[in-house]
Amino acid sequence: MCLLCDLKSPRPAVSAPLPGHGWSSRRAFVLAAAASAATTTLPVAAQVDVGKPSSLRKLVPADEIEGAATQQYVQMMREAQGKQVLLPASHPQVKRLHTIARRIIPHTAAWNPRAREWKWQVNLIQSPQINAFCMPGGKIGFYTGILDQLALSDDETAMIMGHEMAHALREHARERLAKSSATDIGLRLGAQLLGLGDLGNVAAGLGSQLLTLRFSREDESEADLVGLELAARGAYQPRASVSLWQKMAAKTGGPGIGFLSTHPTGPNRIRDLEANVPKVMGLYEQARKG
Numbered sequence: 001m002c003l004l005c006d007l008k009s010p011r012p013a014v015s016a017p018l019p020g021h022g023w024s025s026r027r028a029f030v031l032a033a034a035a036s037a038a039t040t041t042l043p044v045a046a047q048v049d050v051g052k053p054s055s056l057r058k059l060v061p062a063d064e065i066e067g068a069a070t071q072q073y074v075q076m077m078r079e080a081q082g083k084q085v086l087l088p089a090s091h092p093q094v095k096r097l098h099t100i101a102r103r104i105i106p107h108t109a110a111w112n113p114r115a116r117e118w119k120w121q122v123n124l125i126q127s128p129q130i131n132a133f134c135m136p137g138g139k140i141g142f143y144t145g146i147l148d149q150l151a152l153s154d155d156e157t158a159m160i161m162g163h164e165m166a167h168a169l170r171e172h173a174r175e176r177l178a179k180s181s182a183t184d185i186g187l188r189l190g191a192q193l194l195g196l197g198d199l200g201n202v203a204a205g206l207g208s209q210l211l212t213l214r215f216s217r218e219d220e221s222e223a224d225l226v227g228l229e230l231a232a233r234g235a236y237q238p239r240a241s242v243s244l245w246q247k248m249a250a251k252t253g254g255p256g257i258g259f260l261s262t263h264p265t266g267p268n269r270i271r272d273l274e275a276n277v278p279k280v281m282g283l284y285e286q287a288r289k290g
Contacts, residue, residue, distance in 0.1 A: 047232075047279045048225040050170075059178040062114060062171070066137035069173075070119075073139035077123055085126040087144070094124045097142055100158045103234035104165065105138075111226055112169040130251065134164035136173055150247045155231070155240030162227030162234075170226060172219040224269065225276055232280035235287035241273045 080086035087094050101122045108115040118138035129143040130150065140161065147157065167173065215223070224241070232238045249270070 047283060048229050048276050050222040050225050060174050062136075062174065065174050065177065066118075069135035069137050069139055073121070073135055073141070076141065080123075080125045087124045087126055091124065093144065093147060094122075096154065096157070097122050097124055097140075097161070100154065100161055100234070100236075101140065103236070104158065104162055104230050107230050107233040108138075108165060108169055111166070111230075112171070115169060132160050132164055134161075134168045136168050136171070138165075138168060140164065150244075150251070152244070152247075153240060155237040156244040156247070158231040158234060158236035159227060159241045159244045162230035162236075163223045164227070165230060166223040166226035167215065167219065170219070170222050172215050172223070175219075176215065220269070221272060224273055228273065228276060229280050229283065232284040233287055235284065235290070238277045238280050238284050241277065242270055245270050245273065 077086055089095070089098070101120065105115075105120055115138065120138040120140070122140045122142075124142045124144060127143040128145040128149070130146045132140075132142045132146050134140045142160075146152065146160065150156070152160070228238055228241050231241070
């Protein structure tokens with residue numbers, strides 16, 4: 001039986017922007033070592049069943065792909081700032097995202113111990129795109145289109161954030177890159193495979209591809225369920241996962257739905273979430289009392 005998280009623990013500390021990233025402190029938001037700062041009691045087992053992560057991901061060093069992701073994220077934020085579409089931390093929608101992140105991040109290390117050391121960041125870009133992402137290492141981005149065009153509640157927004165965090169925590173990008181890199185390098189790996197040299201170099205040069213990776217159906221299912229549990233532990237209503245994907249399904253086929261290009265929806269997805277909502281309702285109710 002799983003231990004429930006103690007939400008009376010201190011909230012994650014907010015630190016200054018990472019040095020050398022080049023955008024204004026008013027526009028950058030860093031949740032430095034949020035998971036490691038939290039003193040929540042982590043579960044001995046998850047409420048949702050997603051199995052163990054693929055061992056194939058180990059072919060690509062985690063620090064390499066996280067470093068590549070950080071570089072790509074910094075570049076994106078600089079470009080957004082240059083175009084004056086990177087919203088400041090004082091913006092109400094940015095504050096809303098920061099609040100959601102603070103409530104979810106303390107529960108991430110249960111799914112990936114590396115999350116304790118991640119320099120979590122959350123930024124919001126003014127754009128009609130219906131999209132959001134979390135890159136390896138905890139670099140989160142939302143577009144205003146997904147919040148406004150879908151009229152998302154806080155609970156539904158938390159489901160998206162949890163889902164994207166789950167992709168990073170389960171290292172789906174690392175696994176996808178390992179598979180594609182191993183295929184490309186093929187027999188040339190040879191003895192170098194043990195040193196991981198080629199794969200590490202490949203990972204370091206693939207930052208620009210991290211936002212366009214297409215995850216497998218299994219990856220998406222894992223992210224749905226892990227994200228559902230993360231959000232529930234953060235005291236967000238689990239049933240919002242169903243209403244979120246119903247809204248997504250209604251938007252299928254419309255223009256600018258970047259989220260659906262890499263996160264396709266369907267009746268099976270909604271049914272799976274409906275089946276798992278009861279598993280995390282106890283976590284949600286306990287979190288609400290915290």
